[in-house]
Amino acid sequence: MITGLKHLTRALPMSMTDAQLSAFSAVAGFTPQLSSVLWRSSVLVLALLWCTWALWTGYRGWAAGNLNFGALGGSTLRLALALIVLMFFMLS
Template sequence: MSMTSAQASAFSTAGGFTATESSTLWVGLAVALIVLWGVWTFQSIYRGWATRNLDRAAATGGVIRWTLLFMIMTFMLLH
């Protein structure tokens, strides 16, 4: 559902930025959060693997779960 020109004008006047700029900001923050969570996930997997406290199945499961979530979320956010 798109905004009418009156709604877009009111949004721009009240906020000081357009709805498209706001959407870009929130999508960018969401993608950045997912990527940061991925960095934390892979760092945790590496630490567990390096100290031999994590087996191959658990490491593979973590990588697959993050990859699937990343693919789904980027499709939903960027589509």
């Protein structure tokens, strides 16, 4: 093993100590758990907005006759699957 990379093989870091938690809460004004909820919610909101945009664009293409129904359905299924997988990983 390369000695310079030894630190990469360590176990995952432990949870924050009480001093670290109080310092984080004092500086940020909220707990680390709320920070996690904020970031996860932001990712999910952005993903939902992107899917809404993609579906709306697909619908406009279908309504204008530039896209057939099968392609729109396939895109819808892929978007739904992507959202389900993202929600599984973000909410578990």
